[in-house]
Amino acid sequence: MTYLIEGRDGPWELVVGLEVHAQVISQSKLFSGASASYGGEPNTHVSLVDAGFPGMLPVINRECVAQAVRTGLGLKARVNLESRFDRKNYFYADLPTGYQISQFTHPIIGEGAVEIELADGSTRVIGITRLHLEQDAGKSMHDQDPARSFIDLNRAGVALMEIVSEPDIRSPEEAGAYLRKLRMILRYLGTCDGNMEEGSMRADVNVSVRKAGEPFRTRCEIKNVNSIRYVMQAIEVEAVRQVEIWENGGSVDQETRLFDPARSETRSLRSKEDAHDYRYFPDPDLLPLVIEEAWVQGLAAHLPELPDAKRQRFQDEYGIPRYDAGVLVAEQATADFYETVARGRDPRLAANWVIGDFFAALNRTGRTIQDSPISADALGGMLDLITDGTINGKIAKDVFEEMLETGESAADIVERKGLRQVTDTGAIDAAVQAVLDKNPDKLAEYRGGKDKLFGFFVGQVMKAMAGKGNPALVNEALKKVL
């Protein structure tokens, strides 16, 4: 499914590459011992190293390196056993030393790949160019004083992974799918929480357009977009803008732009661009980072099962459809929940309940799987009652609602409310007879050939039995009499 922008004189193809900044999950900062946790009173998660005091020096955090390696492994990427740190020099209010420590020429992670799936079920592989470690900046606040901006350095020096994709993305949908997949992988790995609202994952979006078969044209970089939806919108409006420029005989300037969601447009940040020349050079305070192959192997051995592999296993091991498997592995917690429910039970029944009623209930109550009122074991207990014939599927829905409300176990609810399914054929036959007696006209119609009325009779019998009849036995009894 090719995404094309219809121009005045023919279709244009979209070319997009993404640079994702993902905050590393760690206790302390990349180069200082100050806390890396989110929040905190202003300037309390700040060491003199972070504030760039004279004579302060960086010392690298092993866990941040490990997190980058884990992420590289998760992206099936090359791990560079020797990498280096460079200084990116520029002045800004929230950059205390006047340079950001980053990895320019020798990143810790090289080429990798992410497979994405689109709505039509097709898949594509998006190349990863590199991943490198760098420092986050502090925060400027502009609305507390009429003349001054206030600076809080709590975030300054927190480790970031910059994950750069190849310009392989060809539609807004692919960009969205890529970001969702990347976020899923990071969350599985536990290397980034992927929380775009808190800014722990943000994207710079490189967009250009071209005619089919052409080499790349000039691109623009849309900085710091902080939601997947905005990324998709920004790509769309930026592409249209560029097509218009080209078609009007102009040319696109390579520049940094900002996406304004309120006006759904991108704006030039040219003023900020003013003479940017980062003067990268190797940071003389740091030696080359050399890691051992054995250490990398150790980290690889402890990686969790990743979404693609888990999804395949769910299909193979549980015999559930690919789509369902995809839904279940979207979050590690969901997959774990499902596996607990499915263990020793009918995995398809388990998948139907988890994806169906259970997800609906979470949605309705605004809960997450972590604070779900029904545990995986409790849901499994209910499925056991269905499987052993204690309750039927319809009653199960009532029991589930009751569990949601009271937190009681399914067995207790069935016992307390007397919901045990009726399998006594005598009672079923009596109920069937009573229904037939009450509806002579319908009976006549049925016998006259209106087969569809069978369902009506099943419904009436079940209603008469307060839903507790065993559906198979009810069907059987009705067929016999009819």
Add this chain to the structure above:
Amino acid sequence: MMLTELTIAGAQGGLRRREFSATELVGAHVAAIERLNGRLNAFITVTSDLALDAARRADAILAGGEDAPALTGIPLGIKDLFCTDGVRTTAASRMLEAFVPPYESTVTANLLADGAVFVGKTNLDEFAMGSANITSAFGSVENPWKRAGDEETVLVPGGSSGGSAAAVAARLAMGATGTDTGGSIRQPASYCGIAGIKPTYGRCSRWGTIAFASSLDQAGPMARTVEDCAILLQSMAGFDVRDSTSVDIAVPDYRAACGRSLKGMKVGIPAEYRVAGMPAEVEAAWEQGIAWLRDAGCEIVEVSLPYTKYGLATYYIVAPAECSSNLARYDGVRFGRRVPGESLDALYEATRREGFGAEVRRRILMGTYVLSAGYYDAYYLRAQKVRNLIRKDFENAFRTVDVLLTPTAPSPAFAQGEKMDDPVQMYLNDVFTVPASMAGVPAMSVPAGLSASGLPLGLQVIGRSFDEESVFAAASALERAAGFTHRPAVRAEVV
């Protein structure tokens, strides 16, 4: 007894034998500072009261018995580039005129832990950029030495650790800390007739020392004898987890190395240091040094360091590049001088224009240029490649010899006002000291004699990485042979 004439080694014994108290020893130096600092301007900040308090504590410790730490009660000057907790630290810059660090540098913390008493913060070239101590925002330092028969002309003490060198030479402190990026310990030591060693890069922690050029900066001691330098370096050196370039190698007994025999030691004489135009008296001092070492049992070997002549040009790319980045933090926001501006950029530009002196601004601009887009490969990258060649020169030489012997500087101290029109002329003072800095190897200057005009001339001993012991051994032998007992015209006991 003239307490200000003592060596550190001598004072250690005297204090322990209770021949004098730490209070007397420190008091004598504080008094000398009060009398002479107004003229010499060797100290930016004098901490007399803190020093006398510390001396009283030292006396209490000394009274307690034998186990007083090595430097208990020894008065030292601290180059004002080392951050000292609660004591103003300026880097001789208007930028940091009022900066009071809430932390103590590792090197000074080591000295304090060993009982040393700090009498004040010594003057330097602004941010350690200079070879004559004339770029300090707190005024230039006067060299306590005078040309024979010329009491008028004010000579420079060398730089950048000129305040430390002048203070030690004039007996205002028994020793001092210096930092050396391209010769900033060795060249002023040579100009002021004292000893000073730049140890191997990575030997002394850089943590808490204000950075000039991170890949070159090394702290080291300055004192009147080689043995005193060994005693001080013993305390200053050591592994520090807070400095990623600090090297985890045990610190050997430097003082013991000073007495070591030189029998069989191979001393290299690098042909390329015989530069055109070297004054005859400098060359003569060098020849004398060679003879002394030969007499001490050394084998003298001619060696070649073919890339050494590019050391200075390489240095003047690498050091400014690093300084342009290291000094970006002085922006008027978190510490230091702030000159108000309408916008953020206006604040930066005004602050950095007023806060930095001309030489610092010039080096920042130079460094910015050599790193900028389009010029990086031609300047910075090329310089780092040449630097590797320079390092390999030393590695090759040290395959056949144990130490190298060269002059420290191409001339004795010059007068204030000389060599000031052209930055390049000023840079040439470091021609002999810069190569060892580029290679990271240890190097020491030791006084060898006087020039025709009566000014001290130093010789430089360069050693293998982490082999400061051989440097101390060779420098001690030179010191013994030279029997350098000359003293500067301006000094504590001269009223």
Add this chain to the structure above:
Amino acid sequence: MSLDPATVRRIARLARIGIDESDLPALQRELNGILGWIEQLNEVDIDGVEPMVGTGHAALRMREDVVTDGDARDAVLSNAPDAAGPYYTVPKVVE
């Protein structure tokens, strides 16, 4: 290579060092003097030579991921020329 006044202005701007037009001739002369002198490096054959990186003595040490620092706002703000409550300040930045 030799610096023209526009280049001197550009690098001063990059370095955020304010300069007056009247400073330009002297700066240009001094910087060009230094540049002319370091041109001598062009005669060195650097083919196949690696640039010096690090010190050659060791690889980078890594520290454990433990919070050992921070929570020292007074120290962090102790030298701030214009602190406002718990913050550093700068002239208003318009995004």
